[in-house]
Amino acid sequence: MNRKIISTFLVFIILLSLGTMTFAKTGNEKIDWLVEKKFVEGDGSGDLNLNGNLTREEAATIIVKALGKESLVASYQNVKNIFKDMNSKVWSNGMVNVAVQEKVVSGFPDKTFGPKKNITYQEIITMLVQVKGGLTAEEQKAGVWPTPYILKANELGILDSSMKSLDYKKDATRLVAFEMLYNTVKPNEDKGLNAYKVIVREVERVYSIDKDELGLTIFKDSNNASKYKSNEYTRIKHPNKDFLEDLLGKVVKVKLDDNNNLKSYEIDNSYDYLMGKAEFKRDEVNLNGKTYDILFKDSSDNVNNKLQFVYHNDEEIDYNDFYNKVESDFARITVDGNKVLGIESFSFSKVEPIVKVDGNKVTFTDERSMVIDRAILIKDNVLKTVDLADIQDFNIGHVYGDRKILVTEEVELDGILDNVLYKDREGVVVRIDNKDYKVSDKFHMVYSTDGDKFIVLDSDKAYDDLYLIRGQEVKFGVDAAGNIKYVVSSKTSDEDFYVVSRVTSNHIRLVDKNGTKVEFEISLKTSIKDVNKKDIKLNSLKEGDLVYIIKDGKDIKNLYLVKGFEGMKIASISINKSSDGKFALDKKYIVDKDTNSFLFHEDSKGITDIESMGVNKILENTKSDAKLKAYIISDYDFDRLKVGDKVITSGDKDQVNTILFTGFKQSLKNSKEEIVRLKYKFRVGYDDEIEGFVGDKSVVYKVEKNAKLIDINPDEYVKLFINESNEVIGSELIFNNSDKYLEVTKLESSSGKVVEITVKENNKEKSYWVTSDYIEIGFVKEGSLVKLHFNQDGEVDIILVR
Known part of the structure; x- marks a missing residue:
């Protein structure tokens, strides 16, 4: 009509x-x-x-x-x-x-x-x-x-x-x-335009064309335009560069002027655009549990039913080479009914949550960093190139190709962890809010109780450990293939190690991991046992005993005696000194900020004080003639104790969970530190004072008679530890005269402070992170000649400028 x-x-x-x-x-x-x-x-x-x-x-x-x-x-x-x-x-x-x-x-x-x-x-x-x-x-x-x-x-x-x-x-x-x-x-605004149905087969990311161009294959001439016919290729100019990445593989209705400028477009949603983990075979693709056909020839001569292109890691590849030689971790496919028209695939070398972006450097939850040249973001099923600065914490990074990264923004979803279970074909599955998320067999997942420190969980360990936190509220993220990548639970503060300070008939005073003394009233509801789960009396606990507490609100629900103080001393290991004469743990032990560390002060009569101090600080500030010993509980040891309720550890034999030190002398925690350039040579055993310069100021310090120092030459820099009597009680050589000056080639700054310094060493550039509280002797800039001092974490903490 x-x-x-x-x-x-x-x-x-x-x-x-x-x-x-x-x-x-x-x-x-x-x-x-x-x-x-x-x-x-x-x-x-x-x-x-x-x-x-x-x-x-x-x-x-x-x-x-x-x-x-x-x-x-x-x-x-x-x-x-x-x-x-x-x-x-x-x-x-x-x-x-x-x-x-x-x-x-x-x-x-x-x-x-x-x-x-x-x-x-x-x-x-x-x-x-x-x-x-x-x-x-x-x-x-x-x-x-x-x-x-x-x-x-x-x-x-x-x-x-x-x-x-x-x-x-x-x-x-x-x-x-x-x-x-x-x-x-509406009036006919399309007069004079050529209308086509096309498939987008090239964008700048995968083909050498301009950023505002698209490469198209014509599917259908929609208004009898004579310029292009079915199956022809052409390039067009697109006015909006922001969304070109997502058009790759899409079937689009376009309207073009005679100069191939895009005037309007509409994605044809009668086709399916699918993404996920795909399995590619000779003539079919299995994705999300469904199978789709790959056609190279079609008896109906309908070219639009045939596979149009395959890209893997942004490079075009023949399908026969692709499915035979490449393992795909994630793919986007275009489907017409049951036939695959286009494939974009990726293989990842790393899939990990991102915790920090600094310039072009990305840091992951495993604390490793890498330089990234191109980032692609998938958000709401839309894919586009973004600046690294647009990436948020806990976005999931999928590293592929040469310094490229695909980022998913499925971040900080939340729900109740219902269960962890094995499924015959799927492997380990984590069920959250009655929805199942598979644990990848290829890429591990990570777990955290605070969103800061992460524990690596392979599929078997995920089953064993996450099973313990059923019923907890968690935050989690999934990767591009829909696998669960991380879980962050709210670690209860209601359980942890404490050291006994004092016991009465119905009260107990404890020292917590922060060094704070806390007191609890013991009720009839409190269960007190040793690590063998045998009942013991409250008054059997002594000062210095290590206990594990599980609280119920403000009251103690369970108290376990882990080790008595005298037993800890017997079982302790001696802390040896490194080649520079400083106390150091065996290199096999891993200590981090979450390691509980207790320090016992003793005299001839017994314990005089119990405090909490960082392991590195204890090792650095122990007097050289002290007989420092430590009782160490690893994550593996903790798991074997079976005293924790909902706490999950790495299970590593070398990861230090809790460490208690005895035999400590001469804490330097209240000492003053000065960086001094020596004016005259200092010889141990001969000289009783140190004279030098702090900046341009001349200083002279007396040496405490029991201090163990090192020989220092004129013009060498040393860190002096000075007590309240203004006497030197310790020293650390910072720069000696044989240290070479290095040329600064690049400085990265934030808020006026240097965060990364790049220097030329042996004609090669090398970059180092700089601590937030670094000391700068002189004024550093690009082209400066400097000496660098590093802390135990390998970061620059002192910069000397010539």
């Missing part, structure tokens, strides 16, 4: 009114255009009631005016209507009669029209398609109503991209109905 749209007659009266109507712009270009052209009017106040619904009789009014049949309405007003709920007294009777005559409206099975009922989206879509000429006999076979009309409305442009996710069974709002009306009667 050829029905002419006479837009000058199209006036939809939302509320019938004889008053003067005024309108303010809505900011919606489509609605404002309808108002400007007087297609739409409101009430006397100009209210268009856009959020309200549209009735069926108002919809009939739209249709009649769109058809240009408004002149017939008066003569049809008094004609008997085919619907039993319509008659001449109903103001819209003439409108509905004309719409029936034009075969664009229908009623309900009970022969009613329902003029006051709200019209649904599928009903108004059907009417507007009829306005544009209706369906052909072939199109009517596309399915049951309303499917053929929705497909046709898409083709005609009545439905734009914002309307694709509508629930078509719901009542239509005036706003959306008006926009559909605009799309039906």
Whole structure:
């Protein structure tokens, strides 16, 4: 049917009114255009009631005016209507009669029209398609109503991209109905443009084209344009560079001018764009549990059914080489029904949560850093190139190719960890809020109790350890393939190691890991046992005993005696000295900020004090003639004790969980530190004072008689530890005269402070992190000659500038 749209007659009266109507712009270009052209009017106040619904009789009014049949309405007003709920007294009777005559409206099975009922989206879509000429006999076979009309409305442009996710069974709002009306009667702005359906097969990331270009294969000539035919290749200019990455593999309806500039586009969502872990075989792909065919030849000669391209790690590859030689960890595929049209695949060398971004350097939860040249972000199933600065903490980084990274933003989801279980085909699965997430067999997952320190869990360990925190609220993240990558639980502060300070008949005073003395009243509900789970008496506990406490609110629920003080001393190991004469743990032991460390001060009568001090500080500040010993509990030892309730450890035999020191002398915790350049040579055993310079200031310090120092030459730099009597009690050589000066080639700064320094060593550049509280002797800048001092973490803490 050829029905002419006479837009000058199209006036939809939302509320019938004889008053003067005024309108303010809505900011919606489509609605404002309808108002400007007087297609739409409101009430006397100009209210268009856009959020309200549209009735069926108002919809009939739209249709009649769109058809240009408004002149017939008066003569049809008094004609008997085919619907039993319509008659001449109903103001819209003439409108509905004309719409029936034009075969664009229908009623309900009970022969009613329902003029006051709200019209649904599928009903108004059907009417507007009829306005544009209706369906052909072939199109009517596309399915049951309303499917053929929705497909046709898409083709005609009545439905734009914002309307694709509508629930078509719901009542239509005036706003959306008006926009559909605009799309039906809008002027032909596409005149002179060439329309095609294409598949995007090249973007700058995977092919050598400009960043604002797309490489296309023509699928269909949509308006008999003569420039390109089916299966031809061309490049076009795209005005928006931000979203080009995501168009790779998409089937798109494009409109081009004669210079191949893109004027408009719409993704064809009748195709499927899928992503996840895929398995590729000779002639099929399995993704997310479904199988799709790979066609290289098609008996129907329909080139659009064939595989168009394959990219792996941003490089084009022949499919036979791809599926035979490449293991894909993640893929995006374009599917037409059951046939694969395009494949973009990635293999990752590392999948890890990101905890820090500094310039072009990314640091992961395993504390390793790497330089990244290109980052691609997947967010809400959209892929685009981003600056590293846009990456947030706990985004999951997937490293691939040469210094490239794919980042997923499925970050800090939260829920209740229901269970951890084995599934025959899936392996280990973590169930959170009744949804299953697989633990990758290739890439480990990580676990944390504070979001700072992470424990590596392979699939078996994930089953064993995460099983312990069932019922806990957790935060978690998933990788690109949908595998669970990290879990952060709220580690309870209600359980930990303590050292006994004092015991009475029903009270116990303890020293916690922060060195704070805390006191608890022991009730009848408190269970007191040794590590063999045998009951013991409270008064059997002695000062210095190591205990493990599980609290219930403010009260102690369980108290376990882990080791008595005398037993710890017997079982302790001696701390040896390194080649520079300093105390040091065996290199096999791993100590970090989460290691509990207790320090016992003793005299001939026993314990004088118990405090908490960092392991490195204890080792650095112990007097050289002390007999330092330590009782060490590793994560492995802790797990074997089986005293923890919900705490998960690494299970590592070398990871130090808790360490207790005895035999300590001469703490330097209250000493003053000075960096001094020697004026005269200092010889141990001969000289009783040290003279030098702090900056330009001349200083002289007496040496405490029991201090163990080192020989120091003139102009060498030394760190002096000075007690409250202004005597030197310890020293550390910082720079000697044989240290070479190095040229600074680059400085990275933040908030006015150096955070990374790059120097030239043996004609090669090398970069070092700089501590936040570094000492700078002189003023460092690019081109300066410097000497660097490193702390135990390998970071620069002192810079000497020549």
